[in-house]
Amino acid sequence: MKRRRALGVMVAGAAALAAPALARAAPETMRVAWWGGSGRHEATLKAARLFEQRNPGVRIKAEYMGFNGYLERLTAQIAGRSEPDVMQINWAWLAMFSKRGTGFTDLDPLLGAAVREQLPAADIEAGRVAGKLNALSVSYTARVMLWNRGTFERLKLPLPRNWDELFASGPIFQRALGEGAFPLDGELYDMLLLAQTWVQQKHGTAFIAPDAPRVAMDEAAALDWVRTYQRLVGEHVATPLPLRASLGGAEKPTEQQPDWVNGRWAGNYTWDSVIALRGSTLKGANRIALGEFPTLPEARASGIFGRPTVMFAVGRNCRQPELAARFIEFLVTDPEAVGILGRTRGVPASRAALAALRAQGKLPPLELEAHALIAAQRERGNIPLPAPLFEHPRMHKFMREVFETVAYGKSDAALAARRLREDGQALLQRLR
Amino acid sequence: MYENKRLGFLFVLPFVLGVLLFKLFPFVMSFALSFTQYDVMDPPVYVGLQNYRELALEDPLFRKSLGVTLTFALLAVPLRVGFALFVAHVLNFKMRGIAFFRSAFYLPSILGGSIATAVLWRFLFARNGLVNGVLGMLGIEPVAWLADEHYSMWTIVLLFTWQFGSAMVIFLAALQNVPEALYEAAEIDGASRMQQFWRITVPLITPVIFFNVIMQMVHAFQEFNAPYMITEGGPLSSTYVLALYIYDQSFRFFNFGYGSALSWVLFAIVAGLAGLSFWSSRYWVFYAGEKETRR
The missing domain is CATH 3.40.190.10 (Periplasmic binding protein-like II)
Known part of the structure; x- marks a missing residue:
């Protein structure tokens, strides 16, 4: 009996000692969901790997598919409070999932200055519901x-x-x-x-x-x-x-x-x-x-x-909102990530990203022409x-x-x- | 003995848990939700019978989809059951390569209502598709199968009928159980093949016909894939079946309360029709040894 108790104490002690080390070793997993075609999938996966390299201990679990069925899946996940940490959404979905601005995590206190410097104010405001920044626009x-x-x-x-x-x-x-x-x-x-x-x-x-x-x-x-x-x-x-x-x-x-x-x-x-x-x-x-x-x-x-093409939002049940916001910011503003993503989500809204893609010759003339036409109309408030x-x-x-x-x-x-x-x-x- | 019982319970435990979690729980939950307004983001709000009142009195789309569903079931169930019985009867003949034919006729049921099948169906019934091509060779004007509200229903009924394999296999098993001696006696008495089929085969397999009718009726009322993938419920909602409406209300319009109420109405209709079928079965379904039991 004594031996058994002693053994129990030893096991418990070892577990207590090992727990912090194990916790340190276990990667912080973040679920990211999006829809799209193969080009968008490949580019986003590559950008996610880059984020993992830059943030040791973070693992991104990608959940990607075509558009058909994406909204239905997201709805079921939101209903079950098991939605991804970061999710690609349509601008119109804000009115369905977040009527009072509480459907997603408020990004205002989480986003750094880089986003506000690089994105036009109108694009940022497009993601605001009832005063809360529910989502960040990627492109227009x-x-x-x-x-x-x-x-x-x-x-x-x-x-x-x-x-x-x-x-x-x-x-x-x-x-x-x-x-x-x-x-x-x-x-x-x-x-x-x-x-x-x-x-x-x-x-x-x-x-x-x-x-x-x-x-x-x-x-x-x-x-x-x-x-x-x-x-x-x-x-x-x-x-x-x-x-x-x-x-x-x-x-x-x-x-x-x-x-x-x-x-x-x-x-x-x-x-x-x-x-x-x-x-x-x-x-x-x-x-x-x-x-x-x-x-x-x-x-x-x-x-x-x-309207905004697609947006990124952080789930309201996300347990690491800072990390999720950092990932969104990385996708939208990081020069290397922007280069990888190219125009897989449309011509990027970020000024730096647009300049980088233009310099790299990754924007075909017709897309550039359309972008300029739209930008001019937007500037005139049309x-x-x-x-x-x-x-x-x-x-x-x-x-x-x-x-x-x-x-x-x-x-x-x-x-x-x-x-x-x-x-x-x-x-x-x-x-x- | 007791040990065996425990082991038995252990074996059935996954199934029991599965039924409780994935069948009974959603079943009860959907009933509770049908009395609420629930948009996923906010907690459900109790609204009493409002959803049921609305669908009965104020929702023309519900009436339309209910009519479409009933029409679909009325056309598709007899066609699938009848065709399955016909093919099973033919495949019951003794001929060379029968195993191949039995497998070949079962194949459509394996393919089911998949995306590939939907693409195939769209190709077949497009204005410039194969069906109109064949009709053209016969001098018949092309038909807008997918765009004409009078024909669109037939395209999905045909797809439903095409997947007759499982009903056919059950019929085949039943046909093989009909005693050969009865046919021999009938032949000696001069009965034709047709008379043998209607006077011997059909009465003896009525329990299986009844089973297949019930099963196919349930499937027909739950039909979703074909109208969703081929016609998208159109044109003019002519193929907008109730299952599609339930899906739209719940997962596209975020009206889970209303969607649940629609589900329960569908359940009540299927249950009512199944009850009616069971009641009518006493007049046309004959079970072996029935008379002895009654005596």
């Missing part, structure tokens, strides 16, 4: 007009510079290339955004007010929104939804459409961050070009739709942040439903406009 993106210059040259048409030229190009495509040819392709969401641009220029207001959860369009503006969409499709400018759906999915990306590849669909209204992707399937004479943003004479607003609820999945589904009934001829413009205003307002009240 806005909608641009992309054209297949080759097709327009073959038709001896200049690239559309304004709405009149855009609408006039539809019938020309129809006559010259046939029923299935269109100057512009896009998913339903792209088209309703483009139609909203026209309304913003004419009426000066977007669908949802940016500062409060309410429908901002009056009856005439809402009616114009639906009619502009109808005009885009009816005047043979944009690919009709039923046609896109019949070709294997209404949301199939433009660059995967055979008619885009062969130049019969010759334009796209999309994010500047996907310029390379859209151009990736164009070969030979078909080549991508950046177009002018169509603007009405005496427009009341630019109507350009822009791209206000949209209402976060505009990109809420429920609102997205609602708008899609309404415009789908218009696209299929199941609803006239007046009925659709009324639904947008009345049902839209009711939905906003529920979502806020």
Whole structure:
């Protein structure tokens, strides 16, 4: 009995002595989650390894995947309080996960001066909810007009510079290339955004007010929104939804459409961050070009739709928030990390990162051109942040439903406009 | 004896724990959540029957998706069960290479509703796809299978029917248990193949038909993959089944309370239909030795 007790004391003593040493030896593990393609995965993993080398004793557990299913997984993890320490999020998700600014760790007291020096103040402010810095913007993106210059040259048409030229190009495509040819392709969401641009220029207001959860369009503006969409499709400018759906999915990306590849669909209204992707399937004479943003004479607003591309946030249950914030700062500002990440998350918002990439020749001319165009508009205050609820999945589904009934001829413009205003307002009240 | 019992309990413990943790707990939790408003970030707020009231009186999308689900089940279950029975009957014939055919016909069930299958289906039913290509050769105008609300349902019904393998295997086992002597006697009496099938085969395998109908009905009401991957619930919500709506409400719109209420309505419908099937089974399902037991 005595021997057993003595043995127990010895084991306990040894454990007590070894515990601090073991704790020192055990690496501090930090979970980092993001979505993306293989390029983004490889670059982020490489940057994470660099962070580990610079911070001995820290181990980064990467959780990465494609976009599909990412939000659902994150939702389940947040519900179970097992979300990653650092997570890549969309700007619009702030309105869902952090309505009162408490959904993520406040980064304000954690971030160093380097971030504030390198990132434009507007980009930092985009991550603020109820006074708390919930997420840090990595890059900024806005909608641009992309054209297949080759097709327009073959038709001896200049690239559309304004709405009149855009609408006039539809019938020309129809006559010259046939029923299935269109100057512009896009998913339903792209088209309703483009139609909203026209309304913003004419009426000066977007669908949802940016500062409060309410429908901002009056009856005439809402009616114009639906009619502009109808005009885009009816005047043979944009690919009709039923046609896109019949070709294997209404949301199939433009660059995967055979008619885009062969130049019969010759334009796209999309994010500047996907310029390379859209151009990736164009070969030979078909080549991508950046177009002018169509603007009405005496427009009341630019109507350009822009917002942070992706953001990094720290989970509210994170046990090492300082370390997590240091990692985000490293990704956004460290020269070596910035070089590794390149433009895998769009053209970086950090001034130093942008300069470094430019010096290294890692920014293709078209991306640079688009970036400069957007930056100039932002400097003039022409791209206000949209209402976060505009990109809420429920609102997205609602708008899609309404415009789908218009696209299929199941609803006239007046009925659709009324639904947008009345049902839209009711939905906003529920979502806020 | 007691030792064996303890060992037995130990062996079933993982299963019991699994059922308790991953089945019973979510089951009870979802029922509790269905009376709340719960958006993941904040604690659930008790709202009584509000979710149920809303879906019954104020939610047109619920009515639409319920109608789509019922239509889907009504079309898909008889087609899958009927086709499985037909193929099993053919594969029950004695012919060369039958083992190969049995494996080949089971293959679609292994592939299931995977991403690859969805891509294949989109390719087959696209406007410029294989199905329209074949129709074109027959002089038939191309059909917008995926974009026309009148045809989109059929594309997912066909995918459901295509995965008939598991039902077929069960039918095959049942067919092989029908005594050969009955067919021989019927043949001597001059019964045709068709008469033998309807008068001998079908009555003797009614318990298996009943089992397959119940199982496939449950599967049909839970159908998610095909509409999610092929049609995305469209066009015009014509393939927006209830399972898709539950998923959207819970995981995309962060309405877990409402999503749970929808789940319980779906559960009640399936349970009600299963109950109705069990009640009706006394009139058309025949079990071996039933009469002796009743006496």
